[in-house]
Amino acid sequence: MKIAEEIIEEEEMKKNNLLARDLKNILDYQNNNINNIRSLKIPTDKERGLPLLEIKKFRKDWTDIIITNKIRCSLENIIEENNKREILNVYGLKPKQKLMFFGPPGCGKTLSAQVLSGIMGYPLIYIRFDGVISSYLGETAGNLRKIFDFIKDGKWIILFDEFDIIGKQRDDPFEHGEMKRVVNNFLQMIDNFSGESIIICATNHQHLLDSALWRRFDDIILFDIPNKENRIKLTKRNLRSFRTSSIDYPLLAEKMDGMSPADIEMVCLNTIKRNILDNNNVISTEDINKQLIIQKEKIRFQKTSVGAND
Ligand SMILES: Nc1ncnc2c1ncn2[C@@H]1O[C@H](COP(=O)(O)OP(=O)(O)O)[C@@H](O)[C@H]1O
Ligand SMILES: [Mg+2]
Incomplete structure (x- = not known):
């Protein structure tokens, strides 16, 4: 914090007022959020009593990730649209908020969510999808409801990680009916979401997810093996x-x-x-x-x- 404040002071002396203002905003936002986060009540799974989500803060930026120019442009575009949401709103438009990251493991899906969190100053809400799926019928929908209630206010980067569990279990005839309901339920909540956060679903197994799912996203980004x-x-x-x-x-x-x-x-x-x-x-x-x-x-x-x- 101290170093950040020194940098702001330095930039102000250099008359880089825009940069100084942006930095101040990020710092204020982070401070407010840290204090607010401590007082937040994290929703838990009724059956197991475990937290359904984790809130993490990251100070990562572009230097932490090596990606193709194409991905970089997509991510920058998402940041810009969200930072300038008011301008878009004037024209009745909305920024890209619902994203799907896919590709093989270890190629930067989770890391990109952390970088977005660091650059935008929105804390990251991390949700492992298998923690949401409950063995009790109907409980899963309750868990999803709790999560969406929690994220409706505020500005967050929300990462539904290992999202493919939905697709995997759909192949199992025994699970099929219940999973179908979970998927539909989840999609409906995504559709109805109108907060100011960015929702990211990440998966290694995109072939398991069907087109009905893909259509719901504003942007779909492939994180492939590096060249x-x-x-x-x-x-x-x-x-x-x-x-x-x-x-x-x-x-x-x-x-x-x-x-x-x-x-x-x-x-x-x-x-x-x-x-x-x-x-x-x-x-x-x-x-x-x-x-x-x-x-x-x-x-x-x-x-x-x-x-x-x-
Ligand atoms: N594009 C990348 N640039 C730099 N480091 C990366 C990149 N992708 C992955 N890593 C390294 O590998 C780790 C795991 O990557 P992660 O983002 O969790 O992969 P996944 O795509 O499976 O979510 C990261 O924490 C980082 O250290
Ligand atoms: Mg990951």
Whole structure:
């Protein structure tokens, strides 16, 4: 907070008034929210007594994520539309608020929700969908109602994570009727939602979700496995706090083909740890390559293990 206030002061001295004002707004908003959040009553599941959602605060921004220009443009557009909602309202228009993020695991869906939260200054409400599904008939609808009652006021980034549970269980004939009701119920609540928050549904298994669901969203964004250029950026970023010798990034990136950003992060962290423990304070191409081979083996194992084709 102190550093942020110093930056604001500095920007004011430099006559960067717009920037100073924006920063002040974010700071005020965060302060208010922290105090308000403490006094909020988080809804719980009646049967298990567990909280149905978590509120988290993030200070992340664009430097924390490496994405294609296309995704960056989509996200910036969403931010702008929401920041300038009043202008759109004058013309009877509404900003994009209901989003679907999909793509393979570890490619930045959850991280993007955190970055939106950090940049916009809206706290993140995190909802794991399997925590909402209750084994008691009818209880699930009650849980959803509690969540939507909670989020109707205020400005939040609301992330319904692992949303695909709905799709998965729909294949099960026993669950089918109940799940169908849950889906319809959820869609209706999404349709009726008129708050100022941004709702994001994230899934790894988009093929399980049908078109009726997709139509409800204002924007659908694919977070795919990174291209070579971004694999290089990810490797450099993850090693930035450590000394490196002249590393052959293109060669490594070539070998990282098919890896997610989370996999690449794991390779880099394991390399750093290995080097620290070996008292080797300069990372080389070969050091990374060793960990890369280990990580690839793990990925192969994951792909062939039970549940990989869910
Ligand atoms: N595009 C990305 N840029 C930088 N780091 C990433 C990116 N995607 C994933 N990561 C790293 O992997 C972690 C897990 O990613 P996450 O966003 O949770 O993946 P998912 O798409 O499964 O939600 C992140 O916390 C971050 O450290
Ligand atoms: Mg995720």
